[in-house]
Amino acid sequence: MASISNLSHTLPLRIRKFGPSYFSLSTLSCSISQEDVHPNNPNSYFPKRGQTLELVCESLAFKGKGLCKVTQTGFVVLCDRALPGEHFIGRVTRKKGNYAEVTKVKTITPPRDIVDAPCVYAPYCGGCKTQNLSYDAQLRAKEEQVRDLLIHVAKFSRDDLESRGILKPIVPCDIQFHYRNKMEFSFGPLRWFPKESLHERRVDAGSENYALGLHAPGFFDKILNVDNCLLQSHPANKVLAAIQECWRDPQLGFSPYDVHSHLGFLKHLMLRTGRDSATGLPEVMVNFVTSSYKPELLKFLADKVSAFPEVVSVINNVNSSVGNTSVGEEEYTLYGKSCITETLRGLTFQISANSFFQTNTYQAEVLYKLIEDCAGVRGDGSEIVLDLFCGTGTIGLTLARSVRHVYGYEVVPQAITDARLNAKINGIENATFVQGDLNKIDENFGKNFPKPDIVISDPNRPGMHMKLIKFLLNLRAPRIVYVSCNPATCARDLDYLCHGVAERNIEGCYKLVSLHPVDMFPHTPHIECVCLLELH
Structure with missing residues (x-):
């Protein structure tokens, strides 16, 4: 089976309601019969539902699916649970305009870097899809996914990422099992x-x-x-x-x-x-x-x-x-x-049945130390911190000990109640937590607090709303630490903050100094990112 050259393909992915973005699809190969392709239009190939394809996986896409390309045309095929180097038969279960999805029917040659999964449910459970891939290979795949998103979504060049040292090596998790609280x-x-x-x-x-x-x-x-x-x-x-x-x-x-x-x-x-x-x-x-x-x-x-x-x-x-x-x-x-x-981080937090709290406490220590380092707090008690999507106040309270005041905003009322209680438990009086929907802010939002020296933004998977992005660009805080649980929406928001939004006449005013991928959840496709942006 002939393999195709090392190409890149972008697949439209609607990330939020105000526009599409893209993620890079790494190279895979697939063999098809010549009669499936129109002789005058080699891109006309489109697999039929129920058709079987012989595939070879060479990398993982965002969300952990194996990526395949038809050898003659570059047509993209995605397969859940296909791992790099795996040669397998897949049955087409779903087809879109420019890609198809297959379900693995039979493995012909096992993948590279394969290991025995210790969990008996691993072949069937939806939680640990990459448990049978070596941990080093998992880390490499996640780091490459973040790099591809920075290039194809955030519009940074590969040379820029390497020469300026923006993309840092992924931070591994030392505890790879029994880490969820x-x-x-x-x-x-x-x-x-x-x-x-x-x-x-x-x-x-x-x-x-x-x-x-x-x-x-x-x-x-x-x-x-x-x-x-x-x-x-x-x-x-x-x-x-x-x-x-x-x-x-x-x-x-x-x-x-x-x-x-x-x-x-x-x-x-x-x-x-x-x-x-x-x-x-x-x-x-x-x-x-x-x-x-x-x-x-x-x-x-x-x-x-x-x-x-x-x-x-x-x-x-x-x-x-x-x-x-x-x-x-x-x-x-x-x-x-x-x-x-x-x-x-030396603080005590009360967790109720429905409270949000970082699910991996061990790695949260690593994550929050990284956030503190990126924030670059001087420690003289003079700085103002704006903590957006503050949840139960964990990030803001860890910084409050070294700054003048923390102002936290969160949409969930119970989370704000918990944040205030956590401040009281730890004797922290220089933190104010306010309930409010950051997707619905207006021109008066910035009047509720003094201009911050540092902004912490830790949105949920959809990322930041355009209203909030415009607010931050107008606010022009010296530093933003963007903490993301979704590298795709993170890359989109970094593009807006750094390069602007031409169709909306919005100019970017930040430069991306560093991005640290953090593996919070081994054996899953999830990736956390900590980004430092500075005003320029």
Whole structure:
């Protein structure tokens, strides 16, 4: 099979409502028959749904999918769970205007850098898609994805990135398993039983069909039953195993929630792990999300899990809506405390059932140290910090000890309540937290605080709204530290801040000094980035 030269292809990707952006697709190869291509138009090739293709994967795309290109035409094919160097047969399941998606049917030659996945659920679970790829190879792939986005979306040249040293080496995570302090599992009446081929899925009927676990890939209503997860803490796994032992007992009267009929009681199980600030010992919160409030029914499970010494809190969130979210409109404490604690950068934080907190506490220490270094706080107590998307105040409070004042803004009311409480717990009085939607700011927004010396912006996956970008360009703070959990929207926003938006007559006024990729979640496609921008 002939391979194509090292080409680059860009695929339109609508990242936010105000316009498309692009991400780079690395080279892969694919063999097709000559009759599939019109002799007068070699770009006319388009695979048919259900057609099988023989593919070779050479790199990973953003979000962890394998990238393939048809040898003769460069037509792009994406395959979930294809790894670099893997030679395989794929079946076309979806087709778009300029690319197709395939599901792997058979591996002919295994991928490069392959390792044995320690988790028995790894071939089927949607969480750890790259667990069977060596960790060094995972890091290389993530770093290359960020580089491609900076070139094709943020419009920096490769020479510029290298000569100015903008893109730093990715920061690895020393703890690659049992690093998550929060896991959410779903109850359901449709247990998913995987076969050897991932494209073949079935659900068996019967009383043993109830499941507690993670959603099967591609299904919102079918659950892969799991007894433990190698990403969550050991104490949380003990709790999960204890619940799995008993909840299906028909004498207990539990029924899993059915997303089709909207009947059933148990919706989700959320397990959070913290550390006691005095002893350093683990604290586990068990949160049962149910469709109604029936404390007498939950008492058995509450008593069962509270027998573990690490369990200090059992919560019941009641979500009576037909939706299947894990946040309830009512919350009840069934056992112990309503919050657990965690220590980060020398500060103590209280974490409630629905609080946002960095999911990998160990790597959050590394991340926040990097943010502090990029912020370049002088330490003389003279600087003003504007903390956008502040959440529960973790970043702003770690900086507050060295600056004059921190002003934090966040849309979630409970997060602001938690931020104020965390400031009080740590004796920090120079931090103000305000609830507000940063996607809906107006011309009066900047009048609520003095001009900042440093802006911290840590948006969620959609990135920053154009209104906020325009505000920051007009504000002209000397330094911006942009913390992103989505490199694609991060690259788009960096382009706007540095190069402007020509169609809107907006000029950029910042230069990108550095970008540090951080691996917060090993074995997953997620990448965190810490970017330092300086006014020029």
